[in-house]
Amino acid sequence: MHFMESIFSNNDIRVIDELWDLILPIKETITDSFYATLFSLDRTIKPMFKTDLGVQGLRLTDTLTFIIKHMGNIEDTIQIVKELGVKHLEYGTKPYHYDLVLEALLETFDKHLEEKFNSEMRLCWIKLYKFLSELMMLGKPSK
Numbered sequence: 001m002h003f004m005e006s007i008f009s010n011n012d013i014r015v016i017d018e019l020w021d022l023i024l025p026i027k028e029t030i031t032d033s034f035y036a037t038l039f040s041l042d043r044t045i046k047p048m049f050k051t052d053l054g055v056q057g058l059r060l061t062d063t064l065t066f067i068i069k070h071m072g073n074i075e076d077t078i079q080i081v082k083e084l085g086v087k088h089l090e091y092g093t094k095p096y097h098y099d100l101v102l103e104a105l106l107e108t109f110d111k112h113l114e115e116k117f118n119s120e121m122r123l124c125w126i127k128l129y130k131f132l133s134e135l136m137m138l139g140k141p142s143k
Contacts, residue, residue, distance in 0.1 A: 007131060008124075013071045015124040020068050022113055024061070030108055031057025037111075038104035045100070048092050067132065081132055085139030098133040105129065 008016075023030050035053050039046045049056060063084070070077050109117045109125070 007074075008071060008127070012124045012127065015120055016068055016071065016128055019109075019113075019117070019121045019125060020065065022116055023109075024065070026112060027061045028054075028057065030112055031060060033112060034060075034104055034108040037107050038100060041100050041104055042097075045097060068128075071128075078135060081135045082139040085136030088136060089139065095137060098137070102126065102129050102133070 032053070035049075035057065051059075067074075067077050067081070105125070106122065109122075
């Protein structure tokens with residue numbers, strides 16, 4: 001049994017895959033809306049984003065696509081996620097920012113996916129996001 005299988009059921013993985021299949025065709029719309037929502041929740045974090053938001057959005061969707069496609073064998077991605085956490089720490093990310101990002105993602109999915117973003121998808125996404133954000137917060141900067 002893989003580590004991820006003890007956290008995520010086959011049904012969780014299937015539901016997250018279905019959600020991601022809805023998002024990918026409209027990923028630019030989703031990421032534009034996500035960043036607008038995030039900055040409306042907390043304007044003070046906008047200066048943390050030095051990269052063009054179009055490029056940043058592409059990085060975000062590419063990273064999540066990689067993670068989601070490897071959910072059956074997450075051991076391969078754990079170190080990558082921790083390293084991503086280190087980078088975010090260097091950017092100035094604080095633990096409460098992870099909550100803001102989750103809120104912005106959920107609002108964005110509600111807005112653009114409407115009834116297709118059902119309660120099962122919401123719960124599975126929250127479970128995945130909390131797992132990933134906790135992993136990211138375990139990342140320690142090298143000295």
